[in-house]
Amino acid sequence: xxxxxxxxxxxxxxxxxxxxxxxxxxxxxxxxxxxxxxxxxxxxxxxxxxxxxxxxxxxxxxxxxxxxxxxxxxxxxxxxxxxxxxxxxxxxxxxxxxxxxxxxxxxxxxxxxxxxxxxxxxxxxxxxxxxxxxxxxxxxxxxxxxxxxxxxxxxxxxxxxxxxxxxxxxxxxxxxxxxxxxxxxxxxxxxxxxxxxxxxxxxxxxxxxxxxxxxxxxxxxxxxxxxxxxxxxxx
Amino acid sequence: xxxxxxxxxxxxxxxxxxxxxxxxxxxxxxxxxxxxxxxxxxxxxxxxxxxxxxxxxxxxxxxxxxxxxxxxxxxxxxxxxxxxxxxxxxxxxxxxxxxxxxxxxxxxxxxxxxxxxxxxxxxxxxxxxxxxxxxxxxxxxxxxxxxxxxxxxxxxxxxxxxxxxxxxxxxxxxxxxxxxxxxxxxxxxxxxxxxxxxxxxxxxxxxxxxxxxxxxxxxxxxxxxxxxxxxxxxx
DNA sequence: GCGTGCTGTGACAATTTCGTCACAGATAAT
DNA sequence: ATTATCTGTGACGAAATTGTCACAGCACGC
Numbered sequence: 001x002x003x004x005x006x007x008x009x010x011x012x013x014x015x016x017x018x019x020x021x022x023x024x025x026x027x028x029x030x031x032x033x034x035x036x037x038x039x040x041x042x043x044x045x046x047x048x049x050x051x052x053x054x055x056x057x058x059x060x061x062x063x064x065x066x067x068x069x070x071x072x073x074x075x076x077x078x079x080x081x082x083x084x085x086x087x088x089x090x091x092x093x094x095x096x097x098x099x100x101x102x103x104x105x106x107x108x109x110x111x112x113x114x115x116x117x118x119x120x121x122x123x124x125x126x127x128x129x130x131x132x133x134x135x136x137x138x139x140x141x142x143x144x145x146x147x148x149x150x151x152x153x154x155x156x157x158x159x160x161x162x163x164x165x166x167x168x169x170x171x172x173x174x175x176x177x178x179x180x181x182x183x184x185x186x187x188x189x190x191x192x193x194x195x196x197x198x199x200x201x202x203x204x205x206x207x208x209x210x211x212x213x214x215x216x217x218x219x220x221x222x223x224x225x226x227x228x229x230x231x232x233x234x235x
Numbered sequence: 236x237x238x239x240x241x242x243x244x245x246x247x248x249x250x251x252x253x254x255x256x257x258x259x260x261x262x263x264x265x266x267x268x269x270x271x272x273x274x275x276x277x278x279x280x281x282x283x284x285x286x287x288x289x290x291x292x293x294x295x296x297x298x299x300x301x302x303x304x305x306x307x308x309x310x311x312x313x314x315x316x317x318x319x320x321x322x323x324x325x326x327x328x329x330x331x332x333x334x335x336x337x338x339x340x341x342x343x344x345x346x347x348x349x350x351x352x353x354x355x356x357x358x359x360x361x362x363x364x365x366x367x368x369x370x371x372x373x374x375x376x377x378x379x380x381x382x383x384x385x386x387x388x389x390x391x392x393x394x395x396x397x398x399x400x401x402x403x404x405x406x407x408x409x410x411x412x413x414x415x416x417x418x419x420x421x422x423x424x425x426x427x428x429x430x431x432x433x434x435x436x437x438x439x440x441x442x443x444x445x446x447x448x449x450x451x452x453x454x455x456x457x458x459x460x461x462x463x464x465x466x467x468x469x470x
Numbered sequence: 471g472c473g474t475g476c477t478g479t480g481a482c483a484a485t486t487t488c489g490t491c492a493c494a495g496a497t498a499a500t
Numbered sequence: 501a502t503t504a505t506c507t508g509t510g511a512c513g514a515a516a517t518t519g520t521c522a523c524a525g526c527a528c529g530c
Binding site: 433439458 | 486487488489490491496497498
């Protein structure tokens with residue numbers, strides 16, 4: 001994630017309560033972060049795409065677009081998918097917790113929260129995100145992917161993938177050695193979809209396999225479970 | 236035919252305050268976890284190595300060995316390095332927070348904490364740990380199983396098992412040395428079925444035996460009772 | 471507006487998995 | 501030894517899953 005300045009991580013805060021926003025601004029700046037703010041989901045998402053912050057603090061209950069929709073949109077675009085999201089939820093409502101979990105929020109805090117704790121958790125999230133190397137380039141065996149240009153090469157040969165196929169391949173390669181259920185792929189690649197009995201994933205897997213030939217054999221079907229990119233020793 | 240395994244995640248709680256321990260035990264069990272407890276660092280570490288829990292809840296201030304030393308030891312051994320550690324710290328002491336960060340604790344909570352929040356964070360940690368493929372492997376003698384990929388190897392040779400056969404083998408290996416009745420296996424591997432006189436288990440045991448050859452002899456029939464995977468010394 | 475490519479859906483065929491049955495062999499009790 | 505029950509085995513068919521295709525709707529560029 002590109003920092004706004006050499007020594008400060010940029011945090012996008014999406015929160016509509018002015019007193020919470022004030023508190024967050026004060027404390028995050030004191031903790032050495034740089035802030036950009038939005039009080040509704042639409043402008044928050046716009047800022048996420050423009051500014052590419054180091055992390056997002058996202059209230060689940062905001063106007064115009066629910067926090068979960070913002071999170072889904074952030075995850076559904078390759079350039080913002082890796083941004084850690086810390087979700088602020090109302091006090092321990094079960095549906096809020098489940099939404100946070102299902103949307104793959106990286107962390108959450110329930111209101112009221114300690115600003116100091118929030119800052120520390122942000123630091124953890126950012127450091128962890130950096131440690132897992134969510135860089136632009138992915139290389140796995142003969143496959144080389146560039147997130148910023150959506151380019152894919154196999155043994156130096158350029159493939160012509162659509163954006164969706166690219167994201168599917170990224171998901172599979174990052175999860176290599178593990179079975180990814182159709183539901184997981186729908187959530188991670190398409191954003192959450194609650195469409196039962198969909199053949200969408202299968203169709204796109206087929207298309208991807210055709211484009212990967214003759215290197216498609218590592219994209220395996222696990223009957224009754226989903227798909228898996230087989231891990232190999234020299235990946 | 237998705238089977239629901241009753242596998243409960245085992246949580247190791249290392250905490251010396253009896254009232255906190257009581258609280259944790261009550262709530263974690265209510266949340267569906269299985270618990271093992273230690274009130275000092277030394278026996279906590281021993282349990283971590285013996286039981287290989289799904290996660291550890293670790294108080295920083297415990298007798299005999301400080302929490303940070305326990306954490307360091309857990310991380311320093313390959314078999315336990317991947318276990319997520321949720322550290323309990325005193326209220327917002329800066330040196331506690333720094334210690335947690337430096338030791339790479341996966342998460343932390345400051346006392347007093349909400350037991351519900353702790354359970355939820357444990358669930359997050361475990362799911363995330365699974366998602367990154369850490370520690371979802373079973374090794375028993377020559378058998379190596381990977382839950383993430385449903386792969387089975389015997390002495391390095393890959394076997395081609397169906398998902399159901401995989402789950403049956405997991406159940407048998409986890410219960411090695413004990414007789415598992417057909418009813419138990421139907422419940423644990425298939426989800427509960429109330430089909431009397433069914434030969435389903437027998438059929439699948441037969442198929443599994445055929446696939447395990449020549450290592451099938453440890454999968455034994457106990458006449459009139461059920462099946463047992465014989466335990467051996469070097470498992 | 472038109473053409474093209476992308477994407478998702480539904481239908482159908484192919485494949486895999488699973489459970490049941492019939493029968494033979496093994497085991498335990500009498 | 502006999503009998504009843506249990507277990508192993510091969511075969512078969514049903515059900516579920518997956519691969520494939522055609523087509524329609526949508527988005528985008530010209």
